[in-house]
Amino acid sequence: MKYDVVIGLEVHVQIKTKSKMFCSCPASFGEEPNTSICPVCTGYPGVMPVPNYEAIKKTIIAGIMCGCEIPELSKFDRKSYFYPDMPKNYQITQYDLPFCQRGEIHIFGKGFSGNMMEEKYIHMTRIHLEEDVAKSVHFSTFSGIDYNRAGVPLMEIVSEPEISSADEAYAYLTTLKQIMQYAGISDCDMEKGQMRCDVNISLKPSGQIEFGTKIELKNLNSFRAIHRAINSEIERQQDILLSGGKLQQETRGWNDDRMTSYLMRVKESAHDYRYFPEPDLTPICFSKEDIENLKKELPELPEIKAKRFVSDYGLTEYDAAVITSEKNLADYFDDGAKKTSAPKILANWVISELLRELSNANISINEVKISSDDMAKLVNMISINTISGKIGKTVFAEMFETGKAPEEIVREKGLVQVSDEPEIESFVAKSIQENPMQVEQYKTGKTAVIQYFVGQVMKLSKGKANPQAVQKMLKSKLDA
């Protein structure tokens, strides 16, 4: 029996704003517990919410970037349930009139596992805005609640159950993250809880229309963990179904260290959240004109940017995808590319050298000491043969270390490539003189031995000789 996998993702993204959703407390991370709080976000008697329009604007921008419809009328609702992390025992969220409806995420190319994915659009049901809840911390004999997080603006992004593999889920999430970062909506740092994801997953016999029993996966702390958890869950469900077993609707937690999931709870009777419109807030209206104005402010979508890099800079699709995977990296490259006639070489340097060093140093592109200007200069020096590619690597290493400009390093260390004929000529002559055996070989037709001479000349010139010039001169001397 073959099974189809059906996955839906529910993603929560904290919106980057100065203050919380309904009060003026700072929406910061990592403060001492219960220091960024006020009567409003702790639900004191008599307080009222005041909406944060920056958060609303960013939600709408996220929606537009995901191709959502933005209804002219939206409103907030109350969702009731009792839990100590809920200051009011109801959450202000959106029920039937969210800010964004029906969007899509385009996925394509090579998946996380290395296999090619079928190009497709994953539809999203909606994006709505709500307030985050507080954080519970459990100690041995008691529990504590940190209300710093309570009231931080939170977007909930719900996908349709159209994802059919771990690779697709991974691609959906990275694309979503890219969009959020591109638009400055969120940094989507999962470790800081800025992005959280619940996975709903079920299997059904291939071709069957009705969905199978749905399992919810929680406690997923990285995209990698999500990929692993989905594959593990597909396997688990398949094993049960193939052995004639029956699945029960349940919520499972993922233990990434042990690479297994565990049962958290069997689905109790459905929660009754008793939604009703939030009477403390008036409905929010957006005219078509408001939306058009917001569209003018939109950043370029990563996918569009990648296409532009291919057409304008001659990058391969793969290189363009790597560079646009992160907005700051794409901007860095874009800036540099405008200042060089060899953007393709710049792309190679960024991908092979820069990204490797960033990863070794475990820092982000924002923290790199090399300016995009200097990176372009380095590439220019290589492309017009001021220095060789090999010297270039030495110069780059020092730039990465110190942030010095490449021309300064080259000048200080005397690394300028030697294309000057008399000087090269003396090295060439010396190499021919010192290696009679190789000369003999060349003369008997083993012309490939010329590379040996090139190596000798480079050694003599301490790498500064222009290899092309060397090769040309060697050839003329040896053929003479």
Add this chain to the structure above:
Amino acid sequence: MNIDLKTLTISEASELLASGKISSVQLCSDYIERIEKIEPEIKAFVYFDKESVLKSAEESDIRRKKGEHFGSFDGIPVSVKDLICVKDQPCTCGSKMLKDVHSPYDATVVTRLKEKGFIIFGRNNMDEFAMGSTCENSSYYPTKNPWNLNRVPGGSSGGSAAAVAASEVPASLGSDTGGSVRQPAAFCGVVGLKPTYGRVSRYGLVAYASSLDQIGPIAKDVHDAAILLDMISGKDHLDSTSLDKEDVCFADVVKSAGNSLKGMKIGMPKEYYIEGALDESVFADIKQTEKLFKELGAEIVEVSLPHSKYALASYYIIATAEASANLARFDGIRYGHRSQDSNNLHELYLNSRKEGFGAEVKRRILLGTFVLSSGYHDAYYLKAQKVRTLIREDFNNAFKKCDLILSPISPCPPFEAGTLLDPLQMYLADIYTISVNLAGICGISVPSDIVKNLNVPLGIQLIGPAMGESKLLKAAKVFEDNRTIRKFVPNL
């Protein structure tokens, strides 16, 4: 000079202070003395801090001497209902649940009063969380009607109305969700104003039903009510449902009201005056009022509010639904009553709420939870919202034919204490006031007569369209000037 507190209004006190004939300390001391004398009988207050009042009065007198007073009302005491937050004061909403809870901040209305130099004089008793019409649902003690101690003062702002009627304070701020300012004002023979929804910021008013709640003044006369409305109304960035203030001074409108209602059309809804719906005394009072309005030059027109009969049901669904969420935060986790014998979180919730809330509050929370439950939500809550829209339209249509609407406040005079035991009977008595809240419009209760054999006052209600307070106050003032009840005060 000697101050006659029994008739003293805010505007008179302001003149006496300005002329230097009295000081704020003297004024407040006289009120304190009166409270100490009659409060054991009336029980209109739940919190009163003599020391801090006198300290504020001294500060006010110093400001005035230096000519640095915050306007003409600096040094005048005003009390608030026990659900309006005043920084560092308890705010218990008449409930055991919040017995030891102090407010960490001032309500916007309190900030605005303090900015004008008013002294927050104490906190008035009320039905627990504003749920009740008698002031007997307080977890402290019932408040008595100053006119007749065997009668209730009305509710839920019964403490505010009784305190003003008994001249323990010149004015008080109450809150009106379904008549809670207007009805006790009528029962106690004082003026009570329910402003248009959004006119006064609700920030710092502990919510009962957020889409209906509105803070309103209870005062000795229409002029004082207008003064207080001037002070507390206007847009507040902390309440996004609050409305901008138009460029008008209500106190001036009242002062220049004149003595004629010529050109004004007063509507009388035919649905309100059906045989047997009203107590004889109330019916007679309305008839007399109608006659007086005609004599004052107003034209009486019949109007229709066809959906009135659904107002009560609609109100008790919407109000309780909102209350069930608003009161969910009282769970013993962060503040308020926490049950001491609970073994787990679930028990802590159940026991804290069981011990902290009174019977009427529990009844309304249950009702509200029920009408929002899946499977019932559409049949009750959604239907009630639709009815609410129809009721609003009824008023819009009526106001095309008239300027103001005349109606009773309560179908009967103040109830005898301890007799209104059937909650449904109590809900039914709200019939003439709740529509105003559902429609979000404004209404005022003005003393109209005294029921001689019971020695209790009656009040009539004038209802105005949204933002129609100017017209409303003007008519109320002309009516007030032409009724003699103004001169009567309870014999205390």
